[in-house]
Every structure is written in C-alpha cells, then in structure tokens.
Amino acid sequence: xxxxxxxxxxxxxxxxxxxxxxxxxxxxxxxxxxxxxxxxxxxxxxxxxxxxxxxxxxxxxxxxxxxxxxxxxxxxxxxxxxxxxxxxxxxxxxxxxxxxxxxxxxxxxxxxxxxxxxxxxxxxxxxxxxxxxxxxxxxxxxxxxxxxxxxxxxxxxxxxxxxxxxxxxxxxxxxxxxxxxxxxxxxxxxxxxxxxxxxxxxxxx
Numbered sequence: 001x002x003x004x005x006x007x008x009x010x011x012x013x014x015x016x017x018x019x020x021x022x023x024x025x026x027x028x029x030x031x032x033x034x035x036x037x038x039x040x041x042x043x044x045x046x047x048x049x050x051x052x053x054x055x056x057x058x059x060x061x062x063x064x065x066x067x068x069x070x071x072x073x074x075x076x077x078x079x080x081x082x083x084x085x086x087x088x089x090x091x092x093x094x095x096x097x098x099x100x101x102x103x104x105x106x107x108x109x110x111x112x113x114x115x116x117x118x119x120x121x122x123x124x125x126x127x128x129x130x131x132x133x134x135x136x137x138x139x140x141x142x143x144x145x146x147x148x149x150x151x152x153x154x155x156x157x158x159x160x161x162x163x164x165x166x167x168x169x170x171x172x173x174x175x176x177x178x179x180x181x182x183x184x185x186x187x188x189x190x191x192x193x194x195x196x197x198x199x200x201x202x203x204x205x
Contacts, residue, residue, distance in 0.1 A: 010034040011058065014051060016044035016080065023054045024186045024199075031071040032058035032092075037080035037105060047072065047080040047107065052088065055186040055199045057165050059093040067098025068127050074105035081107035082133075087114040088179050091165050091199040094122035096144065102127045109134045116176050118159050118167075118198040119145055139176040141197045159198065166200045 004026040005011050011027025014020075014035040027033070037047040060067035069092050072082050082105075092100065100122050103109070112135045119142040126133075137151025141159055148156040153176070160168040165186070175194035184190055186199040196202040 004028065014048040016046055016048065017051055018044070018046065018049040020051045021054065022051065022056060024056070024188070026057040026059070028059050030060060031068050031102075032060065033070045035070070035072050035082050035085075037074040037076065037078050037107065045080060046083050047074075047105070048082045048085055050084045052086045053090055054088045054182055055090070055184070056087075057091045057093065057186065057199050059091075060095055060098060067094060067122075068102035069094070069098070069100050069122065070133070071102045072105050072107070072109060072133065073102070074107065079105050079107035081105075082109045082112060084111040086112070087117055089116045089182050089185070089195075089197070089199055090114070091118045091120070091161070092122060093118075093120050093161060093165065094145070096121045096123050098122065099124040099127035100146070101125060101129075101133045103131050103133055104128045106131045112136070113138070114151075115139055116179060116182075116195075116197050117141070118161070119143070119150070120159055120161060121145065139197065155197070161198075164200070165198070167196065167198060167202045 007029040011029035011032035035048040122145045139153040141155040178193035178195045
C-alpha cells in the first residue's frame with residue numbers, strides 16, 4: 001500500500017509505540033511525526049522505541065505554518081525518551097517556514113538515526129529545545145535548510161524534487177550504499193547498489 005495521510009496536526013502519532021515498521025507512506029501535517037509521552041503511555045518507559053521508517057515522505061503544505069517535522073513532546077511530566085528509532089531513505093520536504101525538530105521534553109533521547117535521506121527547505125533545526133534529539137545522521141542530502149552539513153557524509157545540492165518527490169534527471173545522482181532491508185523505493189522500484197538518497201530513486205535509475 002501507499003497511503004497518504006493529510007492532517008491539520010499529527011501525521012503519525014507514536015504514543016509509546018515500539019518495534020513498528022512504517023513503509024512507503026506520505027504524512028502531510030503540521031507535525032508529521034508526533035511522539036508523545038502522556039498518561040496514555042502508562043506502563044512504558046518510552047515515548048517511542050525501535051520504530052523504523054522506510055521510504056516515507058514527511059511534508060507540510062504551506063498552510064501548516066507551525067511545522068515541526070519530528071515533534072517529541074511530554075504532557076504528563078514523565079519525559080519518556082524517544083530511543084532507537086530509525087529513518088531510512090526518507091524525504092523531509094518543508095516549506096521553509098518551520099523546524100526539523102521540536103523537543104518539548106527533557107527525556108534522554110538516544111540511539112535515533114537518519115540515513116540516506118533528503119532534508120529539503122526546512123528553516124531551523126529546533127522550534128523548541130528542552131533537550132537534544134540525539135539523532136545520528138549519515139549520508140543525508142540537506143538543501144535550503146538551517147545548515148549545509150549534518151553528521152557524516154552529508155551532501156548539499158538541490159534535489160529538484162518533483163511533485164511526487166522524485167529527484168529529477170538534472171540533479172546529479174548521489175550514490176550511497178544501499179541499506180540492508182531497503183531493496184525497493186517508495187514506488188516499489190528495485191534499488192541499485194549503490195542507490196540514491198530519499199524515498200524515491202533518481203529519475204534516471
């Protein structure tokens with residue numbers, strides 16, 4: 001399936017969700033990823049643990065001016081952390097009006113990774129920062145955003161995304177090692193190895 005979820009507030013809400021795999025989905029919302037520590041989390045030590053996002057697109061339409069791509073929030077003073085969550089070959093498409101993260105929680109977030117992804121047109125790293133997000137970034141493309149480099153192996157060129165999030169042929173193909181278990185892209189096309197960053201492969205592949 002290839003679901004597209006459009007919402008005013010939350011794209012996907014993770015309330016102590018653990019060990020989930022979310023693939024080939026589009027989340028268009030003010031908070032595309034919303035991980036919350038609340039009274040609903042009773043019995044769990046985490047706001048989100050060991051969830052894996054593969055070939056997903058996180059975006060905000062310009063109507064969602066308060067965008068926080070990944071929102072880590074505490075509402076019951078327990079500050080459960082966001083731990084060991086993975087974003088592989090995802091695309092974060094902003095409207096240059098919001099932030100990549102909002103951390104309204106003092107939990108000790110750790111072990112989160114973002115690899116082989118695209119971060120495009122996102123104005124700031126944090127909108128709220130009560131603690132660090134503690135993501136490790138590897139082989140990501142970041143363009144027209146708050147920085148030109150992030151983590152290791154970062155790339156700073158325009159991905160020229162189409163309306164369906166395909167990097168266009170005029171964009172220089174970026175070769176990175178294909179990740180284990182990420183054998184296809186969002187459109188179910190088989191990935192080469194090396195492959196390109198983002199949820200959808202380069203138009204020439």
